[in-house]
Amino acid sequence: MIPHDLLAWYDANARLLPWRAPPGTPPPDPYRVWLSEIMLQQTTVATVRPRFETFVTRWPTVAALAAADEVEVMAAWAGLGYYSRARNLIACACTVVTDHAGRFPDTEDGLRALPGIGSYTAAAxxxxxxxxxxxxxDGNVERVVSRLFAIDTPLPAAKPLIRAAAETITPATRAGDFAQAMMDLGTAICTPRNPKCLLCPLRTACRAHALGTPDAFPVKPRKIAKPQRYGTIFWLERDGQVLLVRRPPRGLLGGMRALPTGPWSDSPPAFADPPARANWRVLDGTVTHVFTHFRLDLALAVAHADAHEPPADGAWWPIAEIESAGLPTVFAKAARAIGRTR
Known part of the structure; x- marks a missing residue:
């Protein structure tokens, strides 16, 4: 009953997304599905849609992406966050081309063996x-299933129970449409707050609706405050250009173009590790960015250099073209904040 009712709703209400095939039609290009799923990890559809279009225009096939310049791919990824995904994207494309003749494996086990593909992505x-x-x-399906079955075990301990419950309602046919229908239902109807139960095609089967407490599910653990860190971003300017560096290939934001920064520590590090000797001036205010595991407050230090050779991992970049540098979000925020004071 649940698959039938949900698929009937999906046939009439499916979102039009550039990586999807219309309901009931043959599956879409695996390359586009894979690319969208990697981009959508912990990122909204509204953010991903234009970036997806840019990627498939520049690199329309997995072979084209495998042959792309890594620096250009990383720059095109800027703003999507979780930059290890971009590095795995390149590694996966290369593996598909070299080890699988340019074709994605068509089983969960085969897909899980590829770089950057975990259990959820392989299943999708x-x-x-x-x-x-x-x-x-995914997160939307987790919410829908926890409400359908009124699973009152708190997350993350509830995850195996939710998956087992989802197993009982997953159909053998139109599996892709069913998965996407569950996602759309969670996005449009079974929302985190104030779910639209009267519009839900599954309300008669939903135990949380019968209890009158859909907002109570899924049961979430108590939030833990994120650790606080501090740092300084350095803006060194010369002749209408600003110094950018390449971050180390491993670690947070690895391999990305960035403004120079000192260490990120538990207390403000002041002028630790500036990129050059200069008459540094600290601006009023800070830039704040929240990563997955910590919150970062950054002081902004600016200076002019009459003559200065960039470090081996750096280059002078036209300030007027800073938006095209592909800076990660935290550095783009700093550039905009500094730009407002110039």
Whole structure:
């Protein structure tokens, strides 16, 4: 009953997304499904849509992406966050081309063996791109299933229970449409707050609706405050250009173009590790950015250099073209804040 009712709703209400095939039609290009799933990890559809279009225009096939300049791919990824995904994107494309003759494996096991593809992504690609029956559980599906079955175990301990419940309602046919229908239901109807239960095609089967407490599910653990860190971003300017550096290949924001920065520590580090001797001036105010595991407050230090050779991992970049540098969000925020004071 649940698959039938949900798919009937999806046939009439499916979102039009550039990586999807219309309901009931043959599966879409696996490359586009894979690319969208990697981009959508912890990132909204509204943010991903224009970036996806840019990627498939520049690199329309997995072979084209495998042959791309890594620096250009990383720059195109800027703003999507979680930059290890971009590095794995390149590694996965290369593996598909070199080890699989340019074709993605069509099973969950085969997909999981590729760089950057975990259990959820493998299930999503197998179902959506290849029509395989797979249990696909993202955050939206987690919420829908926890309400359908009134699973009152707190997260993350509830995850195996939610997956087991999802297994019982996943159909053998139209698996890709079913997975995407669950995602759309969670986005449009079964929302985190104030779910639209009267519009839900599954309300008669929903135990949380019957209890009158859909907002109580899923049961979430108590929030823990993120650790606080501090740092300084350095803006060194010369003849209408600003010094940019390449961050180390490993670690947070690895391999990305960035403004120079000192250490990120538990207390303000002041002028630790500036990129050059200069008459540094600290601006009023700071830039704040929240990463997955910590909150970062950055002081902004600016200076002019009459003559200065960039470090080996750096280059002078036209300030007027700073938006095209592909800076990660935290550095783009700093550049905009500094630009308002210039």
């Amino acid at each position: 690609i197998a179902a959506i791109a290849f029509g395989r029956r797979a249990v696909v559980v």
